[in-house]
Amino acid sequence: MDGFEEIYRQHFGAVFRFAIHCVGRRELAEDLTSEAFLELYRNWARIDASQLPGWLITVVKNRATDHWRRSSREELFANPPAEAQTEFDLRLGGFLLENKALKPPHRACLILRYVHGMNREEIAQKLGLTGNQVKSYLQYGLQLLREELSRNPRKAGQ
Amino acid sequence: MSERKNDIGPDEQELLKEFGTSFEALSARHADCPKPELLLASQAGVLDEEMAGSIATHLGKCAFCQILLRDLTEAGLDAARPEEEQRVRRQVLVATAGSAKAQKAGGGILLVWLRRAVPTAALAGIVLAVVVWIRFHQPIGPVPAPATADVQPVKTAAPSVLQWEKLPLKLQASSVLVMRGKPRTAQEKYVAELTGALAPYRDDNFSEAAQKLTKVTQVFPDGVEAQLYLGISQLSLQKNAEAIPPLAKAQQLGPQTFREDATWYLALALQREGNTKQSVAELGKLCQGKSSYSQRACTGVQELSALPVARP
Numbered sequence: 001m002d003g004f005e006e007i008y009r010q011h012f013g014a015v016f017r018f019a020i021h022c023v024g025r026r027e028l029a030e031d032l033t034s035e036a037f038l039e040l041y042r043n044w045a046r047i048d049a050s051q052l053p054g055w056l057i058t059v060v061k062n063r064a065t066d067h068w069r070r071s072s073r074e075e076l077f078a079n080p081p082a083e084a085q086t087e088f089d090l091r092l093g094g095f096l097l098e099n100k101a102l103k104p105p106h107r108a109c110l111i112l113r114y115v116h117g118m119n120r121e122e123i124a125q126k127l128g129l130t131g132n133q134v135k136s137y138l139q140y141g142l143q144l145l146r147e148e149l150s151r152n153p154r155k156a157g158q
Numbered sequence: 159m160s161e162r163k164n165d166i167g168p169d170e171q172e173l174l175k176e177f178g179t180s181f182e183a184l185s186a187r188h189a190d191c192p193k194p195e196l197l198l199a200s201q202a203g204v205l206d207e208e209m210a211g212s213i214a215t216h217l218g219k220c221a222f223c224q225i226l227l228r229d230l231t232e233a234g235l236d237a238a239r240p241e242e243e244q245r246v247r248r249q250v251l252v253a254t255a256g257s258a259k260a261q262k263a264g265g266g267i268l269l270v271w272l273r274r275a276v277p278t279a280a281l282a283g284i285v286l287a288v289v290v291w292i293r294f295h296q297p298i299g300p301v302p303a304p305a306t307a308d309v310q311p312v313k314t315a316a317p318s319v320l321q322w323e324k325l326p327l328k329l330q331a332s333s334v335l336v337m338r339g340k341p342r343t344a345q346e347k348y349v350a351e352l353t354g355a356l357a358p359y360r361d362d363n364f365s366e367a368a369q370k371l372t373k374v375t376q377v378f379p380d381g382v383e384a385q386l387y388l389g390i391s392q393l394s395l396q397k398n399a400e401a402i403p404p405l406a407k408a409q410q411l412g413p414q415t416f417r418e419d420a421t422w423y424l425a426l427a428l429q430r431e432g433n434t435k436q437s438v439a440e441l442g443k444l445c446q447g448k449s450s451y452s453q454r455a456c457t458g459v460q461e462l463s464a465l466p467v468a469r470p
Binding site: 013115 | 170177181182183194197199201222225231
């Protein structure tokens with residue numbers, strides 16, 4: 001098994017990142033990544049290093065496909081009738097699109113909070129951040145939103 | 159839509175109130191938004207055609223989901239944290255420990271990594287990762303009994319929740335700390351012996367696992383993993399009386415997560431031996447706690463309490 005650790009270190013990052021994109025849940029991405037490397041370990045004798053990391057990526061992709069196939073559509077897609085957008089939605093949407101001071105993590109935190117209704121702990125888990133980072137991003141985003149709203153106050157009747 | 163704990167700050171409440179809305183109303187309004195993981199998966203090409211089509215349709219009309227997908231992709235949040243890398247490494251280590259290939263390779267990746275020095279600064283992370291791993295990798299549901307040529311566990315009729323199940327392999331933090339590579343310490347020897355003994359357990363060969371683990375416990379009686387997995391292996395072989403001493407020892411040794419595992423299997427061993435009263439007492443400990451066993455333990459207490467009095 002000479003070289004296995006080197007291969008692991010070389011490709012772990014890319015395989016994990018791909019796994020995150022495939023399943024979106026960090027703990028599941030860990031499992032898929034370890035499964036891919038275990039599969040490599042089992043097939044070590046017949047895998048050429050030039051096939052990597054493609055071979056590992058394919059293992060992750062196949063496992064992820066199986067994962068989603070097993071998940072019921074009802075569980076994944078509640079799909080209840082959505083209510084019409086309110087002024088808050090419109091203002092939040094415009095703010096997220098136009099405010100240049102917001103960075104991707106700020107926006108992701110704000111959307112997960114105010115659109116997906118997640119608590120800070122859930123957001124931290126989802127994004128791989130600490131609770132304090134999420135709190136800080138949300139505070140900053142909320143502060144900018146307030147400033148935006150004060151510059152363009154809500155009109156009467158809206 | 160995920161369940162949300164009430165962690166809404168007064169500033170948030172004030173803002174939402176100003177707009178005549180609430181968190182609940184916001185969540186309900188966007189309940190048709192796919193989970194973030196589905197948005198990502200739709201781009202990775204791992205969804206079936208129908209689901210990928212549904213998400214594409216939704217993305218076409220929902221600005222929030224468009225922004226979220228773009229930001230999740232661009233934010234660089236997909237990089238592994240050190241503790242995540244350590245957990246993956248550990249999963250690979252445990253699963254490959256002592257395998258034939260590893261032995262052929264002079265100890266395999268486990269020993270290669272064991273011998274390699276881990277930077278001291280990373281140790282705290284490793285301990286934390288192990289604690290988290292152990293905490294969150296408890297068995298949450300019954301695991302099917304292995305289909306091997308080995309002696310199969312015989313399921314008892316009652317109680318329904320108290321059945322034998324294979325506990326996934328795990329090591330406690332102090333067993334991982336030998337990754338620092340201190341040569342030939344007792345702890346390092348223990349881990350080397352343990353990993354070899356756990357290989358047949360991993361392969362569902364509980365007879366061989368019991369033999370090897372018995373030897374390990376004779377040399378290292380305070381090795382909690384060896385005691386625990388010996389007890390579980392004995393149980394799988396229906397050697398219930400023999401399972402009780404190592405499980406009781408593991409329960410005594412702790413730490414907490416191993417204590418909970420040991421208590422669960424001890425309750426099973428006692429119940430199989432007809433000692434219902436003591437089995438209920440052990441389950442009662444779990445029932446009062448907050449482990450992954452709690453709910454099943456409470457059900458077990460109820461079911462066992464309803465059984466006719468067993469032989470003494």
